[in-house]
Amino acid sequence: MDTGLIGILTALLAASVRMATPLTLAGLGETFSEKSGILNIGLEGIMLSGAFFSFIFAYYSQSILLGLLGGCLGGVFISMIHGYLSVRLNVDQTIAGLALNFLALGLTSFFFLMAFGRTTDLPECPVVHQIAIPLLSDIPIIGPAFFNQDPFIYLTFLLVALCYVVLHRTEWGINIQATGEHPRAADAAGISVSGTRYRAALLNGVFGGLGGSYLTLALLGFFMENITSGKGYIALVVVILGRRHPVGVLMAAILVGAAEALQFRMQTMGFGIPSQVFNMFPYVITVLVLLFSIGKNRTPAALGEPYIRNNR
Amino acid sequence: MKKGSFKIFGLVLMAVLTLGLALPSSSLARNIKVALLLSGPANDGGWNAVALKGLKDAEKKFGIETAYTEHVSVADSESAFIDYAAQGYDLIIGHGFQFGEPAVRVGKRFSRVKFVAIESNFSSKNTASFRMSIEQAGYLMGIIVASMSETGVIGIVGGMEVPSIVKYIEAYKIGAKSQRSDIKILESYVGTFTDVAKGKEAAMAMIDQNADVLSHIANQAGTGVIKAAQAKGLMATGDSWDQNVIAPKTIICSALYHVPTLVLNVVKLVKEGNFKGGIYNQGMEDGVVALSPFHSFESKVPASVKKKVASLTKKISNGSFTVPLIEKRTSN
Numbered sequence: 001m002d003t004g005l006i007g008i009l010t011a012l013l014a015a016s017v018r019m020a021t022p023l024t025l026a027g028l029g030e031t032f033s034e035k036s037g038i039l040n041i042g043l044e045g046i047m048l049s050g051a052f053f054s055f056i057f058a059y060y061s062q063s064i065l066l067g068l069l070g071g072c073l074g075g076v077f078i079s080m081i082h083g084y085l086s087v088r089l090n091v092d093q094t095i096a097g098l099a100l101n102f103l104a105l106g107l108t109s110f111f112f113l114m115a116f117g118r119t120t121d122l123p124e125c126p127v128v129h130q131i132a133i134p135l136l137s138d139i140p141i142i143g144p145a146f147f148n149q150d151p152f153i154y155l156t157f158l159l160v161a162l163c164y165v166v167l168h169r170t171e172w173g174i175n176i177q178a179t180g181e182h183p184r185a186a187d188a189a190g191i192s193v194s195g196t197r198y199r200a201a202l203l204n205g206v207f208g209g210l211g212g213s214y215l216t217l218a219l220l221g222f223f224m225e226n227i228t229s230g231k232g233y234i235a236l237v238v239v240i241l242g243r244r245h246p247v248g249v250l251m252a253a254i255l256v257g258a259a260e261a262l263q264f265r266m267q268t269m270g271f272g273i274p275s276q277v278f279n280m281f282p283y284v285i286t287v288l289v290l291l292f293s294i295g296k297n298r299t300p301a302a303l304g305e306p307y308i309r310n311n312r
Numbered sequence: 313m314k315k316g317s318f319k320i321f322g323l324v325l326m327a328v329l330t331l332g333l334a335l336p337s338s339s340l341a342r343n344i345k346v347a348l349l350l351s352g353p354a355n356d357g358g359w360n361a362v363a364l365k366g367l368k369d370a371e372k373k374f375g376i377e378t379a380y381t382e383h384v385s386v387a388d389s390e391s392a393f394i395d396y397a398a399q400g401y402d403l404i405i406g407h408g409f410q411f412g413e414p415a416v417r418v419g420k421r422f423s424r425v426k427f428v429a430i431e432s433n434f435s436s437k438n439t440a441s442f443r444m445s446i447e448q449a450g451y452l453m454g455i456i457v458a459s460m461s462e463t464g465v466i467g468i469v470g471g472m473e474v475p476s477i478v479k480y481i482e483a484y485k486i487g488a489k490s491q492r493s494d495i496k497i498l499e500s501y502v503g504t505f506t507d508v509a510k511g512k513e514a515a516m517a518m519i520d521q522n523a524d525v526l527s528h529i530a531n532q533a534g535t536g537v538i539k540a541a542q543a544k545g546l547m548a549t550g551d552s553w554d555q556n557v558i559a560p561k562t563i564i565c566s567a568l569y570h571v572p573t574l575v576l577n578v579v580k581l582v583k584e585g586n587f588k589g590g591i592y593n594q595g596m597e598d599g600v601v602a603l604s605p606f607h608s609f610e611s612k613v614p615a616s617v618k619k620k621v622a623s624l625t626k627k628i629s630n631g632s633f634t635v636p637l638i639e640k641r642t643s644n
Contacts, residue, residue: 011520015513022509113355121557122535219509220539224532229507260510264517267500268467272643275473279503 006141012261013145018219019257020250021156022047022211026235027242027249028163029079029207034244035167036200037180039304041097042082043208044232045104050075050212052108055223056115058125058216067125067217068210075209076202078104083201087194090306101232109225127221128152152218156250159207163246176200180300183307193307211235237286243298252289259285346370346403346579347396348380349389349411358531358552359571363407363430366575373576374583386410393418397425403582405430405575409476415439426587428578430571431476437589442578445595446476447483448628449567450529451635452603452621453549454487456565457525458495459617460547460609467498467518469537471505471530475639480529480567482638491617498523502533511536519544525564527551538562554604564613566604574600593637596629 026047033040040046050071057063057070078100085096116123128150136147146153167173178186179196187193211231216223238256242248259282267278348367350360364380371378379401384392389411396404397418405428406415412432419427419439432441457466468484470477481499488495498518502510511533515526519540526541527549528534534551535558541548542559550556550566574594581587594600603621606613627633 008520011517015516015520019509019513215509219512220536222535222539224508224535226506227508229504229510231509261513261517264500264502264514265520267514268498268518268521270499270643274641275470275501275503279501 008265010141010144012258012265013141014149015261015264016254016258017145017149017153019260020253021153021218022214022231023235023238023253023256024156024160024250025211025214026208026232027238027253028159028246029075029204029211030236030239031163031242031244031246031249032167032176032200032207033079033204034239034303035180035300036176036197037183037300037302037305037307038083038086038197038201038204039093039097040079040082040086040201040204041094041236042078042100042104042232043097043204043235044228044230045097045101046075046078046205046208047212047215047232047235048101048104048108048226048228049078050209051216051227052112052212052223053077054209054213055125055216056111059123062126064126064128064217068213071209071213071217072206073209075207075212076205079201079205079208080198083198086306087197087201090308093304093306105226108223112223112225122222124221125216125223128218150218152214155210160246160250167246177300179307180302183302183305187307187309193309197307208232208235241286241289241293243293244300255289256282256286343374343376344402344583345377345379345400346405346582347401348378348575349384349392349396349404349406350380350382351384351408351410352382354380354382360407362569362571363405363575366572367405369572370576370579374579376579376583390414390418393427394421397422402426403428403579403587405578406432409433409474412439412441426582430574433475433591435590440578440587440589441591442574443476443591443593444569444571444574444600445593445635445637446529446567446569446601447479447637448595448635449569449601449603450480450483451487452624453527453565453567454484454489455491455621455624456613456617457484457527457549458488458491459614460564460612461492461495461525463522463524464492464494465496465498465518465521465523466525466527467500467515467521467523468527469511469514469518469530469534470499470501470528471533472503473501473641477501477529478641479637479639482642483635484527485642486636502530504533505531507533508536508539512540515540519546525549529567550604556604556607560608563607564609565606568602568604570600570602573598596625597631 026043030043053074054067054071058067082096082100085091086093130150133147137143175191175196179193183193238252241252263278263281352360354360354364367378381392403426407430409432412429412434415427415429416434416436416439419436427439429441431443435441468481470481485497500514502514515537525547526537528537529551538548538559542562547564548562550563554566556563
């Protein structure tokens with residue numbers, strides 16, 4: 001492999017995009033949810049459940065498409081519980097989300113143990129492979145990073161564009177935003193607040209489940225207890241960093257991914273700096289960016305607040 | 313409540329109390345009682361599972377009484393030690409470096425009870441730390457890996473930069489350089505033992521820099537390293553248990569740590585009355601550290617290297633060769 005500057009940059013960018021993909025997918029789902037007024041901290045649980053069910057479906061059917069379906073269903077399962085708790089039962093959304101994270105961790109570990117027992121060999125499922133897009137993948141640096149990847153990554157780019165259009169250019173997207181900003185006004189205008197929020201929760205589950213599936217169906221090809229190890233929480237940060245805008249979420253995810261990819265490469269250069277400093281790098285970058293973007297962040301006015309129709 | 317039921321209640325209570333008093337005295341000529349404290353779940357398929365296996369093996373072999381507690385956090389470890397000490401246990405083993413300091417503290421209050429912490433640096437009159445000399449395996453692994461590399465670049469991924477991991481990696485580097493002085497060694501610490509995706513990315517960063525044999529000492533995260541090597545058709549080494557089953561055409565050899573043997577050794581010392589406080593290093597000479605067979609790489613590893621590794625194993629076991637123990641990271 002080319003080890004010159006171009007080679008390093010290319011590899012770095014490709015790694016950034018790889019690491020950004022699960023964060024972007026989960027971040028898109030959370031964007032819908034938060035825009036509609038539901039703060040779902042349970043994103044980690046959604047991703048974990050998605051990763052688990054995508055693996056189970058793909059393992060037993062040997063089909064990636066069914067695996068994807070399983071991943072979406074797994075995500076929706078967790079997100080709809082959260083939706084029901086927040087929309088119907090008006091519980092504290094943060095607590096419900098946290099509880100679901102633990103529930104998903106316990107359930108997936110338990111089911112995995114039930115299905116495969118305590119084996120030392122690693123059960124594997126089929127994974128998607130790289131597909132180079134002709135011509136585009138020949139562009140130096142950008143080509144290999146964006147156009148010589150697995151189909152998941154192309155799907156992510158498409159979904160970012162689609163989410164932007166839906167959220168900002170369709171009536172339904174505007175309805176979601178209205179529900180999150182001023183549910184009473186939205187209700188008065190004839191928009192079903194709970195219906196809109198349920199649909200947003202559904203999308204959150206689908207996208208978060210896809211984000212989890214990326215780990216099992218593209219990156220690794222197997223499942224392990226707590227395979228997401230905190231990626232859902234990073235995705236929550238990505239949503240805030242990207243200001244709940246689909247393109248912003250993508251950019252923020254690539255930034256976090258790039259910081260992570262860079263620290264692994266810098267460590268191997270042997271600077272004699274403690275590794276903990278490098279491990280902190282992505283988080284330091286995140287905090288710095290958040291610091292410099294203070295004031296510009298617009299949080300939906302009714303975020304996290306249950307809407308009770310008959311209250312004044 | 314009626315008067316009759318009061319009577320029955322009183323009788324039962326008396327019976328229970330007498331039994332309770334009688335039990336400890338009847339077990340005076342009893343077997344020794346050993347308790348084990350685990351930091352996580354006993355079924356983690358790794359660190360804690362092997363310790364429990366050691367305890368169960370000791371139970372069978374020496375006929376001792378055993379008990380264990382899972383999920384003992386750092387904050388709870390002192391009270392967990394006190395619990396078992398007060399219940400009359402003879403030996404209490406804390407499985408992890410974090411149990412060392414609490415063991416010493418509780419040890420002062422229960423001078424009759426013996427305390428052991430695995431992989432710790434603390435000791436007192438009745439507290440001992442048992443450490444595995446995993447650097448012995450790291451040194452030999454470095455030799456094997458350097459001999460197998462075609463590009464002259466190798467990589468090793470560590471979990472966290474803590475002494476028990478650093479000593480393996482430092483010995484690995486010395487071993488690799490002794491085999492091939494111009495070898496380029498890439499090393500990084502992912503800062504996690506569980507994040508498989510991160511482990512894979514750390515390995516990919518090394519592969520991008522031409523590394524063709526990858527090693528790890530990072531538990532679950534290390535599985536990501538093996539997967540990266542497998543996906544790129546390169547070679548890797550395993551850690552903790554024989555990981556050849558994960559990727560038969562990728563894993564050259566694995567470093568094995570026989571924690572059950574370590575626990576057995578500890579129980580044996582107490583059982584035979586030879587236990588003394590202090591810090592013990594147990595390695596190849598005690599059957600605690602070993603290398604796995606080469607499996608499909610049996611014919612691919614050069615015969616001269618196999619011979620060298622075998623003779624070094626012998627020398628390490630009989631004490632005529634000592635692998636340097638470096639617990640602080642050095643730059644290449």
